[in-house]
Amino acid sequence: xxxxxxxxxxxxxxxxxVEKAIRQNPDMELVAIFSRRPAGDLNxxxxxxxxxxxxxxxDYVDRIDVAVLCGGSxxxxxxxxxxxxxxxxxxxxxxxxxxxxxxxxxxxxxxxEAGHLSxxxxxxxxxxxxxxxxxxxxxLPVGSTYTFWGKGVSQGHSDxxxxxxxxxxxVQYTIPVSGAMERVRQGENPxxxxxxxxxxxxxxxxxxxxxxERIAKEIKEMPAYFADYDTEVIFISEEELKRxxxxxxxxxxxxxxxxxxxxxxxxxxxxxxxxxxxxFTASVxxxxxxxxxxMNKEGQAGARTIFDIPLSYLSxxxxxxxxxxxL
Amino acid sequence: xxxxxxxxxxxxxxxxxVEKAIRQNPDMELVAIFSRRPAGDLNxxxxxxxxxxxxxxxDYVDRIDVAVLCGGSxxxxxxxxxxxxxxxxxxxxxxxxxxxxxxxxxxxxxxxEAGHLSxxxxxxxxxxxxxxxxxxxxxLPVGSTYTFWGKGVSQGHSDxxxxxxxxxxxVQYTIPVSGAMERVRQGENPxxxxxxxxxxxxxxxxxxxxxxERIAKEIKEMPAYFADYDTEVIFISEEELKRxxxxxxxxxxxxxxxxxxxxxxxxxxxxxxxxxxxxFTASVxxxxxxxxxxMNKEGQAGARTIFDIPLSYLSxxxxxxxxxxxL
Numbered sequence: 001x002x003x004x005x006x007x008x009x010x011x012x013x014x015x016x017x018v019e020k021a022i023r024q025n026p027d028m029e030l031v032a033i034f035s036r037r038p039a040g041d042l043n044x045x046x047x048x049x050x051x052x053x054x055x056x057x058x059d060y061v062d063r064i065d066v067a068v069l070c071g072g073s074x075x076x077x078x079x080x081x082x083x084x085x086x087x088x089x090x091x092x093x094x095x096x097x098x099x100x101x102x103x104x105x106x107x108x109x110x111x112x113e114a115g116h117l118s119x120x121x122x123x124x125x126x127x128x129x130x131x132x133x134x135x136x137x138x139x140l141p142v143g144s145t146y147t148f149w150g151k152g153v154s155q156g157h158s159d160x161x162x163x164x165x166x167x168x169x170x171v172q173y174t175i176p177v178s179g180a181m182e183r184v185r186q187g188e189n190p191x192x193x194x195x196x197x198x199x200x201x202x203x204x205x206x207x208x209x210x211x212x213e214r215i216a217k218e219i220k221e222m223p224a225y226f227a228d229y230d231t232e233v234i235f236i237s238e239e240e241l242k243r244x245x246x247x248x249x250x251x252x253x254x255x256x257x258x259x260x261x262x263x264x265x266x267x268x269x270x271x272x273x274x275x276x277x278x279x280f281t282a283s284v285x286x287x288x289x290x291x292x293x294x295m296n297k298e299g300q301a302g303a304r305t306i307f308d309i310p311l312s313y314l315s316x317x318x319x320x321x322x323x324x325x326x327l
Numbered sequence: 328x329x330x331x332x333x334x335x336x337x338x339x340x341x342x343x344x345v346e347k348a349i350r351q352n353p354d355m356e357l358v359a360i361f362s363r364r365p366a367g368d369l370n371x372x373x374x375x376x377x378x379x380x381x382x383x384x385x386d387y388v389d390r391i392d393v394a395v396l397c398g399g400s401x402x403x404x405x406x407x408x409x410x411x412x413x414x415x416x417x418x419x420x421x422x423x424x425x426x427x428x429x430x431x432x433x434x435x436x437x438x439x440e441a442g443h444l445s446x447x448x449x450x451x452x453x454x455x456x457x458x459x460x461x462x463x464x465x466x467l468p469v470g471s472t473y474t475f476w477g478k479g480v481s482q483g484h485s486d487x488x489x490x491x492x493x494x495x496x497x498v499q500y501t502i503p504v505s506g507a508m509e510r511v512r513q514g515e516n517p518x519x520x521x522x523x524x525x526x527x528x529x530x531x532x533x534x535x536x537x538x539x540e541r542i543a544k545e546i547k548e549m550p551a552y553f554a555d556y557d558t559e560v561i562f563i564s565e566e567e568l569k570r571x572x573x574x575x576x577x578x579x580x581x582x583x584x585x586x587x588x589x590x591x592x593x594x595x596x597x598x599x600x601x602x603x604x605x606x607f608t609a610s611v612x613x614x615x616x617x618x619x620x621x622m623n624k625e626g627q628a629g630a631r632t633i634f635d636i637p638l639s640y641l642s643x644x645x646x647x648x649x650x651x652x653x654l
Contacts, residue, residue, distance in 0.1 A: 017587070017588070020587060020588045020589075021587060024468045024469050024587070025468055097654070100650055100651070100654050101647065101650055101651050104650055121654055126654045128462070128466075130653055130654045131638055132597075133653045134638050134639070134641065134642055134649060134653050135455070135638055135641065137642065137653070138614040138617075138638075138641035138642045139455075139607075139610050139611045139614045139641070140607075140610060141351045141352055141610075142351050259602075260344070260347060260348060260351070260602075260603060260606040260607060260609070260610055261344070261347045261603060261606045262347075264602040264603035264606055265602040266599075266600075266601050266602055266603070266606075266607050266610075267599070267600040267601075268598075268599055269596075269597070269598045269599075269600075270459075270596070270597050270598075271595075271596045271597075271598075272593075272594070272595055272596075273593075273594040273596075274593050274594075275586075275587075275591040275592040275593055276587060276588060276591035276593070279587040279588045279591055279593075280466075280467075280587060280593050282587070283466050283467060283468075283587055283593075284466045287465040287466045290465075305639075305649075305650055305654055306638075306654070307637060307638045307639040307646065307649055307650070307653075307654070308637050308639050308646070309637060310634060310635050310636060310637050311458055311461050311462055311465075311633075311634045312461070312632075312634040312635050314461065314462065314465035314466070315461055315464065315465045319632075319634065319635070320428065322461060322632075322634055323427055323428055323431055323632055323634070324427070324428050326457050326460045326461050326464070326634075327424070327427050327448055327453045327457045327632055327633070327634070
């Protein structure tokens with residue numbers, strides 16, 4: 001079997017998740033890991049996997065089918081995205097909601113010029129949750145859509161805290177407000193502000209001598225990430241963080257409460273209960289890496305979101321088998 | 328605004344649901360209803376809607392953008408599908424799972440030859456549930472998928488009973504076996520036969536003098552619909568059926584229990600709680616009617632399933648607005 005040759009760009013939680021997920025997909029093989037760190041630091045034991053610096057990407061143009069970009073959205077992807085889209089098909093999980101339109105334009109231009117295909121903002125939110133929001137609104141035009149997250153660790157938000165000067169490490173929990181969830185499930189269609197739906201709880205390890213008050217203020221005022229929420233910042237020791245907050249669970253649900261005809265209520269729900277969030281996101285990225293590879297082979301180029309990619313491209317099975325087995 | 332001109336073919340529960348759903352979609356207008364019954368019997372009060380016989384379809388080729396086929400899968404759609412695909416773009420809810428591959432081929436040929444696009448087997452199962460089965464298996468390759476239906480009335484199954492000689496009316500409830508659902512939710516990954524997951528309960532009004540034993544036997548032995556289930560057949564009066572079984576609720580869920588990495592459990596779930604099943608199916612059909620209309624305008628022809636249609640085509644919003652608002 002001809003396998004899809006995958007590269008991982010960035011070897012953090014998400015990159016390691018992609019490495020594990022490739023082992024669950026027999027039609028894929030890992031050929032390279034790009035990192036800013038020296039190869040020896042990464043502890044890669046598979047001798048068939050090249051460990052490379054990002055500056056070496058161009059040399060691998062003919063040896064990689066899809067690069068899975070696993071860097072953070074705040075500073076990595078805005079640079080690495082367009083850079084890698086020039087050399088390879090790409091998939092990423094860019095999740096700074098407010099900047100998606102701009103990132104899309106940049107990725108579309110870079111990928112289109114190079115004849116590559118780039119799927120952006122893939123994962124579960126943005127990603128599978130976005131997909132369900134669109135689907136639910138299209139099939140039930142009269143109604144209200146709600147997204148709740150958690151309780152769980154948000155990698156994007158934890159990452160954003162870690163980038164603050166004086167922060168050594170951090171874990172952020174998103175927690176839905178239970179009373180609000182209950183009202184939605186009862187079909188009340190309540191109007192809920194961002195603040196009424198979730199609280200954010202941040203466990204932060206400060207560098208020695210760092211100004212904790214300034215760190216807490218920077219977190220709480222960070223636009224898009226924390227400013228619109230009731231955010232609790234709790235400083236703890238590095239030991240406590242490792243001991244109590246190392247698991248990476250998450251979850252959430254998208255619900256649409258609508259009606260058809262003369263007041264017939266219709267309720268749609270999509271939910272996730274994830275034991276390991278970055279590993280799940282990695283698995284979603286890989287399914288879309290398969291799609292990107294195939295669509296590019298058919299001649300498509302430019303940027304795509306989860307809204308643009310037919311589901312048939314995600315499965316290793318043929319359309320005829322899918323119709324027979326899953327429809 | 329240029330509106331999508333929709334025709335309804337078959338004016339039963341589903342057809343009336345489409346009629347109501349069109350009023351919730353401002354970018355669409357109902358231009359014609361095709362029926363085998365005389366126009367006067369249908370009680371259509373909108374003077375802008377032409378009420379036509381199916382044999383008149385050809386005259387309306389230039390006045391209809393999409394025909395929503397609302398006939399039954401057992402006998403109507405196999406004939407009407409290819410027939411209408413020659414004149415119009417079509418959407419249908421063909422739901423005889425075992426015959427989908429053959430129906431797809433026939434619709435693909437008819438639509439392709441005429442330059443039309445036909446979305447087949449749209450609704451919630453087949454339809455949204457199929458979509459989630461494919462998605463869940465692609466993003467979690469290691470795991471088990473379960474579909475549970477009910478408690479609710481299955482139109483397809485009720486319809487199949489009504490076609491039996493000697494049956495005046497019937498309502499079929501699909502009921503999930505609660506113990507089986509519980510085991511799946513606990514992550515046990517049980518192996519469940521078709522029979523272990525659901526029971527089928529049929530309330531039947533027999534024609535006067537009909538052989539009830541023969542009717543019950545025909546129901547219980549009907550392949551694809553009832554043969555693989557524990558099926559209960561209860562004969563009741565027409566009055567009781569109207570009084571106790573007139574609502575058309577349904578629901579169900581698709582769940583995938585999988586794992587990533589070294590045994591991290593991941594649970595995905597999609598569920599529906601429908602106050603009125605045919606009205607919901609009608610709403611799904613209309614969203615896909617929009618997609619079919621647009622994709623055909625872009626030059627696509629032939630048959631498509633829910634696996635082949637990107638979600639962006641379902642929404643009246645532009646791709647840029649979708650990226651900004653829903654991603």
